[in-house]
Amino acid sequence: MSGSVMIGLHGVTKNFAHTQVIREFSLDIYQGEFVTLLGASGSGKTTILRMIAGFEEVSGGRVTIDGVDMTGLPANLRPVNSVFQNYALFPHLNVYDNVAFGLRIKKFPEKLIKERVRESLNMVGLDAFATRRIRQLSGGQQQRVAIARAIINRPKVLLLDEPLSALDLKLRKEMQLELKRLHRELGITFVYVTHDQEEAMSMSDRIGVLAHGELLQYASPEELYANPASAAVASFVGETNLFDGTVVDIVKGYSVIQTRHFLTKAPVAEGHAVGSAVVLSVRPEAIRLGDSVGAPICRGIIMERIFAGSLIRIWVRVDEALTIQCLIHGTRNDEFPIGEEVDVIWEPNHSLAFPKEIKSLSEDSQLLGSNESAGQ
Ligand SMILES: Nc1ncnc2c1ncn2[C@@H]1O[C@H](COP(=O)(O)OP(=O)(O)OP(=O)(O)O)[C@@H](O)[C@H]1O
Ligand SMILES: [Mg+2]
Secondary structure, eight states: OOSOEEEEEEEEEEEETTEEEEEEEEEEEETTOEEEEEEOTTSSHHHHHHHHHTSSOOSEEEEEETTEEOTTOOGGGSSEEEEOTTOOOOTTSBHHHHHHHHHHHTTOOHHHHHHHHHHHHHHTTOGGGTTOBGGGSOHHHHHHHHHHHHHTTOOSEEEEESTTTTSOHHHHHHHHHHHHHHHHHHOOEEEEEESOHHHHHHHOSEEEEEETTEEEEEEOHHHHHHSOSSHHHHHHSSOOEEEEEEEEEEETTEEEEEESSOEEEEEOOTTOOTTOEEEEEEOGGGOEESOOSSOOSEEEEEEEEEEETTEEEEEEEEETTEEEEEEEESOOTTSSOTTOEEEEEOOGGGEEEEEOOSSOHHHHHHHHOOOTTTTO
């Protein structure tokens, strides 16, 4: 990424009473980037956004915007604007007056306000709705008013905290495209917050994955998916099967891994040594069923299958303690019937083994929250 840093978080911490909810958080966001903070409920996303906006002071470290230290600067003097989940519109005012509100407070002349309101409403496709009351608008339209109101000040940065979570799925998809278009047209920096990994993946230039107030990884969606830094990130960004195991040998660039159910190998990675505990991650789409030429990795019985056109999602039960999720491409609906016994196969190069973190994984995934789209 080139260009200048628009937002800098430098070792930022936040305490509420005696609890530290943000720990040593550092992150650079470049001018014009679309960056998403992704994390489970309570991971600290809103708190970070509020510290950037100035609604909350940092307890330690500093926030810079466009190279200027924001410490002690009140929210109304920062070059940012925010859009929140609940929109916070004035229900008794019409669309025009809601959008004009910020400029009226700043005592801009009415003529200029009129021009700017037009421009903003035009941007969000609401030109025809200026005189409507807020109550007479749909959820999606209200969301657009909130965005028009936020961009009328021409901020350098737009902060969006789960702005689409109140909308139904179809409208949410539409508004995602709308926001991407706005981002392109405005050319300003967007910082977006969501706990929906699919939304984060489809919209962002870079994603910061948070868990309990810490940044686990900050990278492009592609990089996060292909090279997650930990088992926690792998299970939060996309779906994956995780297996506890131990490295029993290291041969020619591969760690040989014994799990409770099978022996396999994975590319050697940092932290691997004979005897070390690892968590093996295998994405459902990396798995093949039923046609092994050599030895399969394990065998199991098809317990459940969901046909979805070009993809079939299949759950293979190895034993009462282990069910593996698979995503099979371009197959017919009569393949892999429930009850059939199959070989389970994957390429070692399509698996990753992470050193086991000190926290137990089950504890970790609990803290991360469950990945919404996993296990469906
Ligand atoms: N004003 C406050 N006083 C005390 N604790 C707070 C306050 N605001 C937030 N917290 C705590 O800080 C932690 C992070 O909260 P935050 O709202 O930033 O999470 P979040 O990631 O935005 O979650 P969600 O997805 O549910 O919106 C939580 O444990 C929360 O209870
Ligand atoms: Mg929040």
